[in-house]
Amino acid sequence: MGASPASGWRANIVLYAALAANLGIAVAKFVAAAITGSSSMLTEGVHSLVDSGNQGLLLYGQRRAKRPPDPEHPFGYGRELYFWAFVVAILIFGLGAGVSVYEGWKHIAQPEHLRDPLVNYIVLGVAMLLEGTSWAIALKEFAASKGEMGWWEAVRESKDPAGFIVLFEDSAALAGLVVAGAGVWASHAWSDPRIDGAASIAIGCILATVAVLLAREAKGLLIGERANPEVVECVRAIVGRQPGIVRINHVRTIHTAPDRIFVAISADFEDHITMGAGETLIETIEHELKAALPMLSSIYIRPEKAEDAPQVAAVG
Structure with missing residues (x-):
C-alpha cells in the first residue's frame, strides 16, 4: 500500500521547511545586497539559493528512489537518493563555497563604499529567525531518529542522507549569518569595506568544510554500506x-x-x-x-x- 500524501508530507517536513525558508531568505538577501552593496550579503544570497536547489534535488532524489524494481534494476532504485546527496555536496562546494570566496576576493581587491547597513541588519535578523526555525525542525527530527547514539555516530550510521544534510546546511547557514553580520558591522565601524570581503571568504570556508563532510558521508552510502x-x-x-x-x-x-x-x-x-x-x-x-x-x-x-x-x- 502506498503512502498517503499526508504521510509523505510528514516524512519530508524537514526538507519542505528548509526549502520554504531558503527561498524567502535568498530573495531578501539579494535585494539587500543590491541596495547596500554588501559582498557578504550577496554571497549569503547565493548560499541560500544553492541550499534551495539542494532541497529540491533531495526531494527529486527521494521520488526517484521510490520506483519499484525492474529487470534492469532488480534491487530497485533506492541508492539513486545517495547519488543526488553526493551532487548536493558538490554544489555546496562548487557554487556555495566557490562563489563566496570569489566574491570576497573581488571585494578585497576592489573595495566598494558600503551604504546604509540598516537593510542588511533587518534581512539578517529575519533570515536568522527563518533559518533558526528550519534548523530547530531538522534538529528535532534527527534527534528523534538517532536514539541512544551520539550525534556524530548517528551521522556516520545514518542511511538516510536527507536528515543530516539539512541539519548541516542549516548549521552552516546560521554560522554564515553570524559571520555576515559581523562583517557588515565591522566594515562600517572601522570604515573598511575589505572586512566585508573577508567575511565572504570566511563564509566560503565554512561551506567548503560542510561540503567535504557531506561528500564523505554520501560517498560511503553511494558505494554501499552495511546495515547497522x-x-x-x-x-x-x-x-x-x-x-x-x-x-x-x-x-x-x-x-x-x-x-x-x-x-x-x-x-x-x-x-x-x-x-x-x-x-x-x-x-x-x-x-x-x-x-x-x-x-x-x-x-x-x-x-x-x-x-x-x-x-x-x-x-x-
Missing part, C-alpha cells in the same frame, strides 16, 4: 537459534535504500537434513527475519560447510 551492527546481530540471533543450523559462517548486508537492506547468509546445516527439510528451514528463517526486520527487502541463504565458505576480514 544491531541489525546484523539480530539476523545472527534468529538464524543461530534454528534447529538444524550448526553454525553461521557469515552475514553480509548492504543498504539498497535508506529503508531497504539486502542480506546474504552463509550457514552450515546439519548433515542429516534432506533437501526438502532444508528448503522448509530456509523458508522458516526468511519468514522470521522479515517479521522481525521488515527492512530486509532481499534475503539470500546459502547452506555451505564452514571450510567451503569464503572468509572475509569483517562481516556485516
Whole structure:
C-alpha cells in the first residue's frame, strides 16, 4: 500500500521547511545586497539559493528512489537518493563555497563604499529567525531518529542522507549569518569595506568544510554500506537459534535504500537434513527475519560447510 500524501508530507517536513525558508531568505538577501552593496550579503544570497536547489534535488532524489524494481534494476532504485546527496555536496562546494570566496576576493581587491547597513541588519535578523526555525525542525527530527547514539555516530550510521544534510546546511547557514553580520558591522565601524570581503571568504570556508563532510558521508552510502551492527546481530540471533543450523559462517548486508537492506547468509546445516527439510528451514528463517526486520527487502541463504565458505576480514 502506498503512502498517503499526508504521510509523505510528514516524512519530508524537514526538507519542505528548509526549502520554504531558503527561498524567502535568498530573495531578501539579494535585494539587500543590491541596495547596500554588501559582498557578504550577496554571497549569503547565493548560499541560500544553492541550499534551495539542494532541497529540491533531495526531494527529486527521494521520488526517484521510490520506483519499484525492474529487470534492469532488480534491487530497485533506492541508492539513486545517495547519488543526488553526493551532487548536493558538490554544489555546496562548487557554487556555495566557490562563489563566496570569489566574491570576497573581488571585494578585497576592489573595495566598494558600503551604504546604509540598516537593510542588511533587518534581512539578517529575519533570515536568522527563518533559518533558526528550519534548523530547530531538522534538529528535532534527527534527534528523534538517532536514539541512544551520539550525534556524530548517528551521522556516520545514518542511511538516510536527507536528515543530516539539512541539519548541516542549516548549521552552516546560521554560522554564515553570524559571520555576515559581523562583517557588515565591522566594515562600517572601522570604515573598511575589505572586512566585508573577508567575511565572504570566511563564509566560503565554512561551506567548503560542510561540503567535504557531506561528500564523505554520501560517498560511503553511494558505494554501499552495511546495515547497522544491531541489525546484523539480530539476523545472527534468529538464524543461530534454528534447529538444524550448526553454525553461521557469515552475514553480509548492504543498504539498497535508506529503508531497504539486502542480506546474504552463509550457514552450515546439519548433515542429516534432506533437501526438502532444508528448503522448509530456509523458508522458516526468511519468514522470521522479515517479521522481525521488515527492512530486509532481499534475503539470500546459502547452506555451505564452514571450510567451503569464503572468509572475509569483517562481516556485516
